[in-house]
Each structure stands twice: as C-alpha cells, then as structure tokens.
Amino acid sequence: MAAELTSTKLNAENHLLLDQPLLRLPHELARRNFKSIQRFLEREREYILPALKETTEASLSSNQTTDQTLSALDTMISRMQGLKRKMESLHQEEKKIHAQSKKRIQHLDNLHQIPSLTDVKYDQWSRIRLDRLVVDHMLRSGYTESARQLAQARGIEDLVDLSVFVQCQRIAGSLRQGEAKEALQWCNENKAALKKSRYNLEFELRLQQYIELVRTGDKHKFVEAMAHAKRFLIPYFESHSAEIHRAAGLLAFSSDTKAEPYKSMYSPDRWSYLSDLFVRTHHELLSLPSRPLLHIALSAGLSALKTPSCHSAYTSSSSNSLSTATSVCPICSTELHELARNMPYAHHTKSYVESDPIVLPNGRIYGQQRLLKMGKKAGCVGTGKIKDPTTGELFEEGEMKKVYIM
Amino acid sequence: MDHVQKEHERLFKKVKSAQSIKNVQATIDMLQSARDAIAADPSQESITLAKLQNNVQSSFDTINDNLKDTHSSLNKYSKALDKFFKDRPLPSTEHDAVSSQEQLINRAIAMHLLREGQFSVAATFHHEMAEKKGMDTDMDEVPSDEVQSQFATMYHILRELKEKNNLLPAIQWSRDHKEELEARGSNLEFELCRLQFVWLFYGEQHQRGSTPTGRQAALQYARREFQAFLPRYLREVQQLMGAMAFCPNLQDSPYRAIFNNASAWEDVAHSFTREFCSLLGLSADSPLYIAATAGAIALPTLLKLQTIMKAKRTEWTSENELPVEIPLPPEYLFHSIFVCPVSKEQTTDQNPPMMMPCGHVIAEESLKRLCKGSRFKCPYCPSESHPREARKVFL
Numbered sequence: 001m002a003a004e005l006t007s008t009k010l011n012a013e014n015h016l017l018l019d020q021p022l023l024r025l026p027h028e029l030a031r032r033n034f035k036s037i038q039r040f041l042e043r044e045r046e047y048i049l050p051a052l053k054e055t056t057e058a059s060l061s062s063n064q065t066t067d068q069t070l071s072a073l074d075t076m077i078s079r080m081q082g083l084k085r086k087m088e089s090l091h092q093e094e095k096k097i098h099a100q101s102k103k104r105i106q107h108l109d110n111l112h113q114i115p116s117l118t119d120v121k122y123d124q125w126s127r128i129r130l131d132r133l134v135v136d137h138m139l140r141s142g143y144t145e146s147a148r149q150l151a152q153a154r155g156i157e158d159l160v161d162l163s164v165f166v167q168c169q170r171i172a173g174s175l176r177q178g179e180a181k182e183a184l185q186w187c188n189e190n191k192a193a194l195k196k197s198r199y200n201l202e203f204e205l206r207l208q209q210y211i212e213l214v215r216t217g218d219k220h221k222f223v224e225a226m227a228h229a230k231r232f233l234i235p236y237f238e239s240h241s242a243e244i245h246r247a248a249g250l251l252a253f254s255s256d257t258k259a260e261p262y263k264s265m266y267s268p269d270r271w272s273y274l275s276d277l278f279v280r281t282h283h284e285l286l287s288l289p290s291r292p293l294l295h296i297a298l299s300a301g302l303s304a305l306k307t308p309s310c311h312s313a314y315t316s317s318s319s320n321s322l323s324t325a326t327s328v329c330p331i332c333s334t335e336l337h338e339l340a341r342n343m344p345y346a347h348h349t350k351s352y353v354e355s356d357p358i359v360l361p362n363g364r365i366y367g368q369q370r371l372l373k374m375g376k377k378a379g380c381v382g383t384g385k386i387k388d389p390t391t392g393e394l395f396e397e398g399e400m401k402k403v404y405i406m
Numbered sequence: 407m408d409h410v411q412k413e414h415e416r417l418f419k420k421v422k423s424a425q426s427i428k429n430v431q432a433t434i435d436m437l438q439s440a441r442d443a444i445a446a447d448p449s450q451e452s453i454t455l456a457k458l459q460n461n462v463q464s465s466f467d468t469i470n471d472n473l474k475d476t477h478s479s480l481n482k483y484s485k486a487l488d489k490f491f492k493d494r495p496l497p498s499t500e501h502d503a504v505s506s507q508e509q510l511i512n513r514a515i516a517m518h519l520l521r522e523g524q525f526s527v528a529a530t531f532h533h534e535m536a537e538k539k540g541m542d543t544d545m546d547e548v549p550s551d552e553v554q555s556q557f558a559t560m561y562h563i564l565r566e567l568k569e570k571n572n573l574l575p576a577i578q579w580s581r582d583h584k585e586e587l588e589a590r591g592s593n594l595e596f597e598l599c600r601l602q603f604v605w606l607f608y609g610e611q612h613q614r615g616s617t618p619t620g621r622q623a624a625l626q627y628a629r630r631e632f633q634a635f636l637p638r639y640l641r642e643v644q645q646l647m648g649a650m651a652f653c654p655n656l657q658d659s660p661y662r663a664i665f666n667n668a669s670a671w672e673d674v675a676h677s678f679t680r681e682f683c684s685l686l687g688l689s690a691d692s693p694l695y696i697a698a699t700a701g702a703i704a705l706p707t708l709l710k711l712q713t714i715m716k717a718k719r720t721e722w723t724s725e726n727e728l729p730v731e732i733p734l735p736p737e738y739l740f741h742s743i744f745v746c747p748v749s750k751e752q753t754t755d756q757n758p759p760m761m762m763p764c765g766h767v768i769a770e771e772s773l774k775r776l777c778k779g780s781r782f783k784c785p786y787c788p789s790e791s792h793p794r795e796a797r798k799v800f801l
Contacts, residue, residue, distance in 0.1 A: 007733035007734070007735070008735045008736075011706070012407075013407070014706040015702060015703075015706070017702070017705045017706060017709065018702055018705065020491050023410070023487055024487065024491075027483065027484065027487060030480065031480060031484075034473075034476065034477065034480060037426070037473065038473055038477075041426075041469060041470070041473065045466050045470075048462065048466075049462065049463060049466065052455075052458065052459050052462055053459060055455060056452070056455040056456055056458075056459050059451050059452045059455050060452050060455075060456075066444065066445075066448040066451060069444060069451060069455070070441060070444060070445060073437060073440065073441040073444070074441065076437055077434060077437045077438055077441065080430065080433055080434045080437065081434060083430060084427060084430045084431060084434065087426065087427050087430060088427060091421075091424055091427060094421050095421060095422060098414070098417065098418045098421050098422075099418075101414060101418075102414060102415075102418060105407075105410060105411050105414055108407065109407055109411060112407055117703065117735045118735055118737070126695070126698075126699045126702070127695060129698070129699075129702065130694065130695050130698045130699070133698060134515055134518070134694075137511070137515070138515075138531070141508070141512075142534075142538065143531055143534045143535065143538075144534075145530050145534055146527055146530045146531035146534055149526065149527045149530050150519070150524065150527045153524055153526075153527055291505055292505075294511070294698065295504045295505050295511070296701070296705070297697075297698045297701035297702055297705070298504050298511070298694075298697055298698060298701055299504045299701070300700075300701035300702075300704040300705050300708055301696070301697035301698055301699065301700035301701025301702070301703075301704060302504070302697055302701070303704070303728050304700045304701065304703070304704035304728070304732045304734060304738075305696070305697060305700050305734070305738060305740070307740075307741045307743060307752075308752050308753065308754040308755070309741040309742075309801070310741070312754070312755050313755055314755070314800055315800075316741050316742075316800070316801065317742070317800050317801055318740070318741045318742035318801055327680070327689060327690055327740065328683070328684060328687070328688060328689035328690065328740075329689065329740030329741055330689050330691070330692075330693030330696040330697055330740070331693070331697075331740075332689070332740075333687070333688045333689040333693045334517070334686075334687055334688055335513070335514040335517045335518065335688070335692075335693045335694060336514055336693045336694070336697060338507075338510050339504065339507055339510040339511065339514060343504075344726045344727050344728050345726065345727055345728070345752070346727075346728055346731070346732060347727050347728045347729060347730055347731050347732075347752075348731060348743050348745055348752055349731055349745060349750060350743075350745055351742075351743055351744050351745045351747075352739060352742060352743040353742045353743070353744065353801065354742070359761060359765075359799055363761075363797055363798055363799045363800055364799070364800045365742070365799050365800060365801050374591050387591075389590075389591060390800075392589065401765065402765055403761055403765050403767060403799070404764075404765045404766045404767065404786070405744065405767055406747040406766070406767075406786060
C-alpha cells in the first residue's frame with residue numbers, strides 16, 4: 001500500500017524530535033544548580049552542628065569564657081550569612097533558568113494549538129525554529145557574535161543558550177591555545193557528573209600537563225612531572241594502566257623523538273584533540289546532541305525535497321526560473337544546490353503531474369490550462385500560437401498532443 | 407506536553423517560594439538572638455546554648471526537608487521530560503552527508519540571512535567566518551557582494567513599497583528588467599502601474615507632497631504610461647478606463663474588485679519578491695527555511711524507518727533514493743514526478759521517460775525490456791509501435 005503523496009496533518013507530539021535539547025539543557029543546568037545549593041548547605045551543616053555541640057559542651061563543663069562562646073557564635077553567624085548569600089545568588093540563577101524553561105515549554109506548547117501544516121501559525125512557528133537551529137549552529141561553530149545578533153534581532157534569546165555555548169567555546173579555545181587550567185576548573189565544577197561520562201577528559205588533561213613538564217627536558221621539571229604523575233595519574237591506574245606506562249616511558253625520549261607512540265604524545269595536535277574531547281564531554285553532560293540540529297534537519301529535509309530532476313542535465317519543465325508560472329524549487333536554488341548533490345532523493349510510488357498534461361513537439365510536457373494561460377499573459381504570442389516557457393520556442397496550438405501519465 | 411507543563415509549574419512555584427533561604431535566615435536569627443541573650447546575661451549561657459543546639463539542629467533538618475521537596479519536584483519534572491521524549495530519541499547520526507560540508511551550510515545560512523533582510527547579522531557572520539579562516543580566505547563559498555547588494559536593493563524597494571506606498575522604485579526596477587520579465591511572461595510591470603493608477607485615483611485621501619493626485623492625476627498617469635501596455639493588456643486598460651465612468655459610485659460598480667482590493671499591496675509585494683528572486687535564479691521563499699521545515703516533517707518517518715531497519719537487521723539498499731515515501735504538504739512539491747507505471751521507478755537522466763505514439767509514457771528501461779528490439783504492444787492500450795517511434799519527454 002503506497003503511502004500518501006502529500007499530507008498536511010500535523011502531529012505535534014511527533015513533531016518535536018528536534019526540540020529535546022531545548023528543555024533538557026536548562027533542566028541539566030537547574031539540576032547542577034540545585035546540587036551546588038545542596039553542597040553548600042551540607043558543608044555548613046557539617047561545620048555548624050559539631051561546632052555548636054562543642055561550644056555547648058565546653059560551656060557546660062565551664063572550661064571556656066563567655067567571650068570565647070560569643071566569638072564562636074559570631075563565627076557561626078557569619079558563616080551562615082555567607083551561606084545565605086551564596087544560596088541567594090544561586091537562587092537567582094535558578095529562577096532565571098526556570099523562567100526560561102517556562103517560556104520554552106510555552107513555545108513547544110504553541111505547536112499543539114496549530115491544526116495543520118498549512119496554517120499560517122505553523123509557518124511562524126517553523127520560522128522561529130529555523131532561527132533557533134541557525135543560532136545553535138552558529139554557536140557550535142564559534143560564530144558567537146553572529147549568533148547573539150541574530151537571537152536579538154529575532155527576539156528569541158530565551159529560546160537559545162548563548163551563555164552555555166560561549167563558556168564552552170572559551171574553554172575549547174583555551175585548550176587549543178595550549179592552556180588546560182580553565183578546562184580543569186570546569187572538570188572540578190562538574191566532578192560528580194563527569195564520573196558517568198564516557199570520555200576520560202580529566203585524565204587526558206592531566207596527562208597533557210605531564211607531557212608539557214617532560215617536554216621542557218629540564219631535570220628539575222622531571223621531578224615535578226613525577227610528582228604530578230603520582231598525584232594525578234596514578235589514581236586512574238586501574239582503567240588507564242597502558243597510558244600511564246607510556247607516560248613513564250616518555251621520560252626517556254626527548255621531544256624531537258621520531259619513535260612512536262612518544263612522537264604523537266609530544267605532538268601539538270594533542271591540544272586540538274583535547275579541545276574536541278572537551279566539547280564532546282561538555283555536550284554529553286548537558287545532553288546536547290553531538291552534531292548541530294540544523295544538520296539533522298537539513299539532511300532529512302534535503303532528501304525529502306530532492307527529486308531526480310534537481311540535478312538533471314535537462315531543465316525541468318515543472319519548476320524553473322524561466323517562467324512565472326512555476327516557482328523555483330529550493331533544491332535547485334543556488335543556496336542548497338551543491339549541498340544536496342550527494343544526498344539521496346525522495347522516494348515516490350506515484351507520478352505527480354498536472355491533471356491535463358500535453359506534450360509539445362520538442363518533447364516538453366506541460367499542463368494544458370497552465371500553458372494556455374501563460375500564453376495569454378505573455379501577450380506577445382499571436383493567436384493560435386503557444387510558446388514553450390522553458391525554451392521560448394513557438395508552436396501552433398494544434399501541435400499540442402495529449403499525453404497519458406499513469 | 408500538559409504533564410510536562412504541570413510538573414514544571416509545580417517545580418517553578420517551589421523554587422520561587424525560596425523556602426530554604428527563609429529558613430537559613432531564621433537560623434541566623436536564632437543564632438543572633440542566642441548570642442544577644444548570652445551577651446546580656448552570661449549566667450544563662452549553658453541553658454541558652456543547649457536550647458540553641460536543639461533549635462539549630464531542627465532548623466537544619468527543616469532546610470534539608472525543603473531541599474528534598476524541591477529535589478523531588480525536580481525529579482518529577484525529570485520523569486515527565488523522560489516520558490515525553492521517550493519515544494523520541496534524537497535521530498542517529500549515521501547517514502550524515504551534510505556535516506562534512508560545513509562551508510556550504512555556512513554559505514546557505516549567509517544567503518538566508520541576506521534574503522531575510524538581516525544585513526547586519528550577515529555582515530557579522532561574514533566577518534567572523536573570515537576571521538576564523540585567517541588570511542587565506544577563499545571568498546568563493548560566501549555570497550558575493552553582488553548578491554548582497556542585490557538583496558539590499560530588493561529590501562529598499564520593498565520598504566518603499568510597503569511602508570511609504572511608493573511604487574516608483576519598483577516600477578523603475580521592472581522597467582530596467584523589462585525584457586527578462588517579459589520572457590518569463592510576468593505581468594509585474596503592469597500590475598505595479600495599475601496599482602499606481604488606483605493609488606493616484608484615491609489620492610485625495612492620502613495627500614502627499616507636491617504630486618498632484620486624485621482622478622485627474624490618475625487619468626494623466628494613464629495617458630502617459632498605459633500607451634505602452636495597450637498591445638498586451640488592452641482589456642485590463644479598458645477596464646480601468648471604463649471604471650472612470652462609475653467614478654462617484656465605484657463601490658457598486660462591476661469594477662469594485664480592482665479598486666477595492668485590501669490585499670493588493672501585499673500581493674504586489676509578493677509577486678515583486680518572487681520575480682526579483684527568480685531573476686537571480688533563487689526561489690522566492692528561503693530554501694533553508696523550506697528544507698529545515700521539510701526536514702522536521704520528515705524526521706518522524708525516517709526515525710520510524712531506522713527503528714524498523716534495526717529490528718529487522720536490514721540495510722538500506724537503494725543508496726541514492728530514500729527507502730520510504732515522505733508525505734509533505736502539496737506546496738513542498740516543486741517538480742513534476744514521473745514514476746514508471748511498469749517498473750515503479752522514478753525516471754532519471756540515465757533512465758528517462760519515453761512516450762509511445764499512443765501517448766502513454768514509460769521509463770526507457772521498461773520500454774527496452776518490453777520490446778526486445780521489435781514491435782510491441784503498449785502495456786496500457788491496444789496500439790502497437792516500434793521502439794524507434796518512442797520519444798524522450800521532459801517533465
């Protein structure tokens with residue numbers, strides 16, 4: 001049973017495939033934020049309760065003066081005030097994230113109110129989605145300023161995650177410059193979440209620091225490198241023993257060695273590898289897809305639209321820029337033509353032609369009504385004559401011949 | 407979706423109430439007042455402290471409960487999200503022919519921005535791309551300044567037209583491109599002039615500058631400009647002139663449709679955009695928009711296909727054709743499509759559609775298989791023909 005050729009049905013629930021990160025990302029941020037609050041609170045609790053107990057006991061057995069008690073209490077008060085400040089700022093952040101989520105949920109919910117794909121509202125919704133996808137693509141590729149301007153121009157700042165990507169790009173950039181500090185700090189902030197990560201970012205960063213120490217060739221640095229290895233690499237011994245052995249071996253080779261694998265360990269390319277690894281880890285942590293959503297949408301869309309005519313050597317009669325009666329196909333338009341060249345074309349099981357096809361002596365097929373109307377419009381064609389809108393050739397009306405497309 | 411919305415609302419409410427911070431403040435107050443009490447009356451120190459210890463303990467417990475509460479809301483929202491997206495995993499990244507062509511995508515985006523009139527964003531984008539690539543920028547893949555200035559012209563004309571009801575720049579443009587437009591069979595110039603005539607006719611209502619307006623001005627305009635249109639648009643011009651006879655009471659005349667068309671300006675702007683883009687070889691609506699939308703429509707089907715293929719462990723064999731049909735709204739079909747009724751395959755350059763003398767069309771390969779080099783009967787009617795008589799057709 002052949003599927004329908006066209007459909008205008010909009011199934012909102014199914015339609016939201018591309019929009020998962022829109023809600024997932026702020027949710028991850030909110031969770032992280034919440035965990036920080038919890039951590040801060042726990043830390044104070046662990047300090048204050050024992051401290052208070054101690055003070056009380058000391059006071060009961062009268063081996064401290066009132067002044068000592070008061071100063072102990074003052075310390076507790078100021079620590080609690082510190083906690084409150086931290087919680088307040090995190091709470092502000094939390095509120096912001098949730099307000100954003102709310103707007104996003106609202107945006108997705110709007111789709112549920114739209115009855116069909118041909119509705120004007122769907123057009124508007126889909127345009128916003130495209131803007132979101134484009135901003136996402138720009139952010140991922142590091143075109144931050146463009147992304148910011150576009151988001152602002154379209155008023156969709158709440159629907160895109162500028163700051164998250166800006167931070168990610170900054171750290172990735174610092175890694176490309178050969179600087180691991182910011183990345184390590186990020187690892188520290190996300191320690192708990194990183195445990196579940198498929199990638200071993202932190203180990204790789206520490207290993208790189210070690211390599212940099214050894215690269216100097218300075219004997220004093222070697223000592224430092226070994227201390228570094230003991231402190232930061234050995235804890236990974238169970239899972240990364242081969243790498244650690246190799247790292248130890250590195251001490252015997254100078255940085256201009258040609259011996260593998262030491263040569264590639266010294267290679268500056270390792271930094272861009274680390275940068276990529278960081279981006280992958282970062283996206284994994286925030287449940288962001290590894291490739292831009294725009295690419296996913298485009299590869300599906302290009303194929304769905306593409307026909308064998310799009311890259312044909314012959315001009316199509318049905319959609320070309322030569323005549324007013326047809327609109328230019330988006331795949332044939334300059335923007336996407338090259339991009340779509342290697343894509344598969346859409347599958348069709350039924351022909352789709354105008355209901356009154358005729359063929360001209362040059363083999364071109366048109367809808368008769370459309371052709372006659374076009375002739376009238378163009379005006380310059382004499383009566384009883386018709387003009388092929390693609391090639392410009394003139395024919396007698398009698399030369400049109402009925403053609404049967406099944 | 408409702409479920410997600412409800413859970414989020416609940417969570418948001420909890421977060422907004424900021425109960426835990428209030429309780430932290432309460433704890434601070436407790437400590438503070440105990441401190442004050444001890445400072446005032448050191449003899450009560452031990453009792454106050456003992457009391458305080460209990461109070462602070464329970465206060466921390468309350469804060470923990472607050473947090474637990476928020477945490478459970480957070481988890482409920484998590485579950486709602488999981489449930490909502492459960493059957494909707496992100497599409498897999500296996501068939502990825504686009505990501506390797508980043509430059510082409512960027513180019514498409516740059517053109518999309520220009521086409522949407524986002525010139526400053528486009529300029530920034532252009533700049534950032536050049537910066538990223540360094541000195542050896544190959545400007546081939548970004549739209550040339552020429553395209554940019556073309557779109558700038560288009561937006562200038564559209565702005566004049568839509569905001570100031572000034573048709574003159576559009577008319578000028580259509581005159582400059584008269585031949586190309588005529589070859590396309592476009593009525594743009596006449597449509598613009600006709601609207602100008604109508605606009606002048608209603609002139610009294612929007613007095614503007616020194617241009618004389620009103621019926622007199624319209625007639626003058628007609629005398630001056632419509633001469634050139636007579637061969638092609640005699641009937642339309644006659645209609646306009648005929649309407650003048652009904653001048654005081656156009657509303658009830660048969661001509662009211664011409665003079666009272668609310669969407670006339672929109673329509674003209676639309677056909678102007680279309681003609682303008684077509685002359686540049688571009689489609690009227692942004693291809694990036696259409697492709698991304700079509701993609702979103704297609705994804706559920708493709709995803710389902712992926713699941714089925716995985717379950718049945720089959721492979722997608724037709725490499726250059728999608729394995730399933732994807733229904734799109736009719737306005738997303740641009741080309742005619744010919745599927746050979748014999749082989750059920752779409753025709754291509756290598757296997758073009760052939761028409762037999764009886765007017766039935768099949769694919770060349772099917773024809774060769776059917777005829778085996780000699781006369782054969784059309785599979786759809788009784789007529790017989792020789793394969794030599796079949797002709798290649800273009801759809």
